[in-house]
Amino acid sequence: MAKGPRRLDLSRYLRRKPLDLALLTGLAVVAFVFVEGLSRIYFAQQRSLAERWSARGTADLKAQNYPAAVADFRSSLLYARDNGIYQLDLAEALLGMKRTDEAYNYLINLWEREPENGMVNLELARIAAQREDTHQALRFYHDAIYATWPGNQEEETQNCRLELIHYLLRSHALAQAQAELMALEANIPDDSPEQVQLGQLFLQAQGYQQALHAFQLGLRSNRRNHEAMLGAGMAAFQLGLYPAAERYLRDAVITSPHDAQSMTWFKKARFVLETDPYLPDLSEVQKNRIALNAFATAGNRLKVCPAQGSPAVPAAVLQGLEQQWTKLKPQMTEWRLRRNPDLVNTAMDLAFQIERQTVIGCAAPTQADQALLLIANLHEEN
Amino acid sequence: MSSQAQTAVADEEAHSGPARRWAEFAPASVLRFVFREDRFFLILSVFIGILSGLLVVCFHYAMGWCQIYLLGTGAAPSTVRLLLVPTLAGLVIAVLVIHVFPEARGSGVNQTKAALYIYNGYIPLKAAVGKFITSALAIGSGHSLGPEDPSLQIGASLASAIGRRLRLSRDRMRLIAPAGAAAGLAAAFNAPISAVLFVIEEVIGRWTAGILGSVVLAAVSSAVVMRWFLGAEPFFRIPTVRMQQPSELIAYSILGVVGGLASVVFSSGIAFLRPVCKRLRPWTQYLQPAVAGLLTGCIAVLGAPQVMGAGYVYIDEAMHGQFTWQFLAILGGLKILATLMSFVAGTPGGMFAPTLFIGAMLGGAVGGAQHVLLPHLSGSVGTYALVGMGVLFAGFLRAPMTSVFMVLEMSGNYSIIVPVILANTIAYVISRALQPVPIFDALSRQDGVELPSMEEQREEDVLHVEDAMEPPGEVVLDSRDTVGKAAVLMEQSGREALVIRLHPSGWGSITSQDLKALVQTDRGSQTLEAVLGKDQVPFLHPDHPLDMALRYVDRWPLVPVVNRADLGKLEGVITEHDVLERYRDFGRE
Numbered sequence: 028m029a030k031g032p033r034r035l036d037l038s039r040y041l042r043r044k045p046l047d048l049a050l051l052t053g054l055a056v057v058a059f060v061f062v063e064g065l066s067r068i069y070f071a072q073q074r075s076l077a078e079r080w081s082a083r084g085t086a087d088l089k090a091q092n093y094p095a096a097v098a099d100f101r102s103s104l105l106y107a108r109d110n111g112i113y114q115l116d117l118a119e120a121l122l123g124m125k126r127t128d129e130a131y132n133y134l135i136n137l138w139e140r141e142p143e144n145g146m147v148n149l150e151l152a153r154i155a156a157q158r159e160d161t162h163q164a165l166r167f168y169h170d171a172i173y174a175t176w177p178g179n180q181e182e183e184t185q186n187c188r189l190e191l192i193h194y195l196l197r198s199h200a201l202a203q204a205q206a207e208l209m210a211l212e213a214n215i216p217d218d219s220p221e222q223v224q225l226g227q228l229f230l231q232a233q234g235y236q237q238a239l240h241a242f243q244l245g246l247r248s249n250r251r252n253h254e255a256m257l258g259a260g261m262a263a264f265q266l267g268l269y270p271a272a273e274r275y276l277r278d279a280v281i282t283s284p285h286d287a288q289s290m291t292w293f294k295k296a297r298f299v300l301e302t303d304p305y306l307p308d309l310s311e312v313q314k315n316r317i318a319l320n321a322f323a324t325a326g327n328r329l330k331v332c333p334a335q336g337s338p339a340v341p342a343a344v345l346q347g348l349e350q351q352w353t354k355l356k357p358q359m360t361e362w363r364l365r366r367n368p369d370l371v372n373t374a375m376d377l378a379f380q381i382e383r384q385t386v387i388g389c390a391a392p393t394q395a396d397q398a399l400l401l402i403a404n405l406h407e408e409n
Numbered sequence: 410m411s412s413q414a415q416t417a418v419a420d421e422e423a424h425s426g427p428a429r430r431w432a433e434f435a436p437a438s439v440l441r442f443v444f445r446e447d448r449f450f451l452i453l454s455v456f457i458g459i460l461s462g463l464l465v466v467c468f469h470y471a472m473g474w475c476q477i478y479l480l481g482t483g484a485a486p487s488t489v490r491l492l493l494v495p496t497l498a499g500l501v502i503a504v505l506v507i508h509v510f511p512e513a514r515g516s517g518v519n520q521t522k523a524a525l526y527i528y529n530g531y532i533p534l535k536a537a538v539g540k541f542i543t544s545a546l547a548i549g550s551g552h553s554l555g556p557e558d559p560s561l562q563i564g565a566s567l568a569s570a571i572g573r574r575l576r577l578s579r580d581r582m583r584l585i586a587p588a589g590a591a592a593g594l595a596a597a598f599n600a601p602i603s604a605v606l607f608v609i610e611e612v613i614g615r616w617t618a619g620i621l622g623s624v625v626l627a628a629v630s631s632a633v634v635m636r637w638f639l640g641a642e643p644f645f646r647i648p649t650v651r652m653q654q655p656s657e658l659i660a661y662s663i664l665g666v667v668g669g670l671a672s673v674v675f676s677s678g679i680a681f682l683r684p685v686c687k688r689l690r691p692w693t694q695y696l697q698p699a700v701a702g703l704l705t706g707c708i709a710v711l712g713a714p715q716v717m718g719a720g721y722v723y724i725d726e727a728m729h730g731q732f733t734w735q736f737l738a739i740l741g742g743l744k745i746l747a748t749l750m751s752f753v754a755g756t757p758g759g760m761f762a763p764t765l766f767i768g769a770m771l772g773g774a775v776g777g778a779q780h781v782l783l784p785h786l787s788g789s790v791g792t793y794a795l796v797g798m799g800v801l802f803a804g805f806l807r808a809p810m811t812s813v814f815m816v817l818e819m820s821g822n823y824s825i826i827v828p829v830i831l832a833n834t835i836a837y838v839i840s841r842a843l844q845p846v847p848i849f850d851a852l853s854r855q856d857g858v859e860l861p862s863m864e865e866q867r868e869e870d871v872l873h874v875e876d877a878m879e880p881p882g883e884v885v886l887d888s889r890d891t892v893g894k895a896a897v898l899m900e901q902s903g904r905e906a907l908v909i910r911l912h913p914s915g916w917g918s919i920t921s922q923d924l925k926a927l928v929q930t931d932r933g934s935q936t937l938e939a940v941l942g943k944d945q946v947p948f949l950h951p952d953h954p955l956d957m958a959l960r961y962v963d964r965w966p967l968v969p970v971v972n973r974a975d976l977g978k979l980e981g982v983i984t985e986h987d988v989l990e991r992y993r994d995f996g997r998e
Contacts, residue, residue, distance in 0.1 A: 051456045058463045066638050069470045101484040132730040
């Protein structure tokens with residue numbers, strides 16, 4: 028009898044609780060659907076606002092109206108906080124306003140989220156280069172080269188490497204520039220007109236052998252390419268290949284007779300050739316005459332040096348050279364040279380010695396002195 | 410056989426053997442198991458979390474729309490908008506708060522606490538509606554307040570309404586509001602652990618499995634709902650956080666000092682100005698939010714629009730080094746001013762977001778300054794901004810545990826824990842020393858309500874048995890002693906009662922009067938064991954709370970206090986007189 032009311036309570040309780048639970052579930056479902064609808068409206072509006080402000084920003088960026096672009100992109104980021112493209116655009120606008128630190132912070136944050144983003148790495152590299160932070164610049168340039176790029180990956184990578192090479196050349200990091208150029212070279216086909224550009228970069232990086240090779244490849248695809256002729260001539264000249272240099276440079280002058288640079292280098296090459304007594308196919312008379320001129324040039328060089336010497340050339344050295352020159356002078360006649368062919372070598376050795384010793388500490392060398400120096404170096408290498 | 414006996418037999422049969430096993434799986438038993446009130450309360454907590462989360466998501470949208478339609482869509486609103494919008498919104502808010510939603514005024518934390526301790530869990534649903542509308546309008550129009558406290562109250566109010574509808578028991582009703590509060594806060598903050606800790610630390614003040622379970626379920630389900638709609642990304646994109654060298658702790662200590670002092674300025678300002686504003690003539694109540702809005706607008710026009718609204722975007726920017734350290738310091742100061750004005754004017758809205766904003770700005774400023782002054786010490790500005798948020802949270806809101814976990818939860822990086830603990834502790838200690846009354850307690854007292862202070866509860870001195878016990882003395886009776894010998898020993902000791910060591914273990918006690926009575930009845934030659942039997946006296950340990958001694962001292966004249974490692978070693982004895990005397994002394998202290 029006592030259990031009757033308890034059972035009644037329990038059944039009422041059990042009837043009520045599942046009902047409550049069902050009602051709560053229904054309420055939650057209805058509310059969820061309602062908020063889902065609201066969300067769609069809200070986020071559609073957010074997207075639309077972000078795109079609208081970004082479009083304005085892009086237009087302002089193109090018009091180089093950087094302050095307006097900064098405000099626009101900031102607005103677009105209010106509605107799409109994590110959009111990397113807007114952030115990058117904002118960084119570019121800030122860079123346009125020379126607010127490098129702010130731009131750097133935006134970019135570094137982007138980089139932390141997307142370390143493989145090529146554009147972000149490239150912009151960071153540019154900022155580091157601007158700040159003359161070579162270590163960071165190299166790091167970001169390399170990251171940009173090996174990063175992922177939208178669109179043509181190969182082209183973007185090549186452009187990045189080219190930019191890095193230009194930066195290295197500006198920084199006089201020639202060995203690193205040559206290494207990058209070699210990596211670039213591997214990706215340029217032999218018959219590509221870009222070989223000429225590559226050759227010029229090698230030339231700037233003092234990679235003369237590679238430069239000559241690149242120019243030769245360039246000439247192979249276009250025999251009338253003046254740039255390639257000039258470049259090949261200059262590279263050959265630097266390598267001491269004066270006859271080849273003269274040939275390339277002569278062609279360059281013929282192709283572009285008004286180009287002063289080609290003419291200057293051609294004259295230089297010609298002059299070196301005219302000053303070198305060791306060229307093959309020279310008659311004995313020619314050889315002796317060149318040796319006499321070289322000996323006289325060296326004597327004149329000694330005269331422009333201060334008698335008391337200089338830190339680079341001590342007076343004792345100068346005096347010793349002058350004594351040797353004076354001692355040899357009486358023997359330097361065409362007749363004696365004809366009688367004693369070894370005298371040419373003796374005279375040229377002394378002339379080379381004088382030019383080398385006096386290259387620093389005396390007055391600026393004349394064209395003839397420079398030519399003698401070049402021949403001295405070539406002769407020494409051989 | 411009587412009906413009671415029959416029932417007992419039937420119950421016995423039902424509770425044994427196969428019948429019992431079958432009964433366990435009967436639908437009625439399953440339903441009874443599931444719908445037992447404590448379990449039903451846990452299920453209910455999940456629903457409260459889901460519904461609170463949905464409401465907070467709507468609140469988020471409402472704030473966003475208010476901002477778009479009132480301040481415009483651009484990041485730099487026009488001067489006219491900056492001045493007019495917060496001012497006019499302030500007027501509207503004042504009218505709404507005074508005439509339609511008076512419950513919307515005040516701190517949501519304190520209202521939830523009041524529901525727990527005073528109103529048996531009752532928070533009117535109108536409070537949630539009022540908070541929703543007025544706070545969305547205030548924050549969306551640029552008043553310097555945050556959405557967390559309103560979200561907390563919206564959750565608590567909704568939970569209370571559901572609890573009333575389901576006619577929960579009084580105990581459950583009291584707990585349902587804090588569960589809703591945790592859900593609201595978790596959704597607003599996107600940080601369920603911090604929300605749970607905050608509610609436990611600041612609202613409920615105690616840990617039990619039942620409370621924790623419902624609060625955690627509500628917070629987690631609410632956070633899940635919030636992430637479903639608003640995304641799982643944290644509010645702030647945390648920069649790479651690292652502590653490079655231990656010497657950086659010096660810099661973080663400085664940050665702790667700066668944060669502690671800023672907390673004191675902020676909380677003292679509120680504690681001083683709020684009553685002043687309340688004492689002004691009643692008609693000024695209509696103008697106060699408008700004036701606060703106008704002044705906030707003026708600050709924005711003068712070059713610091715970042716102080717408007719909750720300011721999450723700018724916290725994010727500060728963490729990513731977008732401002733100079735000087736500007737960060739200025740922003741921190743201006744935000745204190747703007748929030749102070751908005752809050753004391755009675756504008757509905759919370760102080761969590763402004764606290765984080767101020768902390769991030771001051772942290773970034775300290776980090777930036779140290780970069781300039783001591784470049785070898787400093788980590789990234791972002792790290793300092795992150796630690797700064799926790800510092801202000803610890804110093805201003807006086808929630809040290811929550812402040813630490815909040816930073817860890819937001820950064821997801823435990824390598825920062827040492828600087829966070831150090832800086833937060835310094836800020837907390839400074840704030841506590843210079844501003845003894847925590848801000849929530851100050852606000853409730855200003856409103857004429859004496860709510861229990863969680864900080865005081867945490868730090869309340871608890872008396873232990875060792876504080877009241879007497880030394881055991883040299884005389885301890887043995888149960889094998891005769892009554893006569895015991896009477897002699899009692900007389901020699903001059904005590905009114907002595908403890909008896911029982912065999913093989915245990916303790917007893919006896920008074921001198923009982924001994925005398927035994928001697929007078931010619932039982933002096935019998936052993937104590939023979940006359941008293943094996944009845945043991947419960948014993949205590951020195952570290953037991955003194956309250957525990959009260960359970961025994963009125964029934965036994967002398968209660969032994971024994972060593973935990975050696976129950977045969979007597980550390981002391983305690984009487985009713987000792988306990989009462991110690992409590993009397995404690996009251997005087």
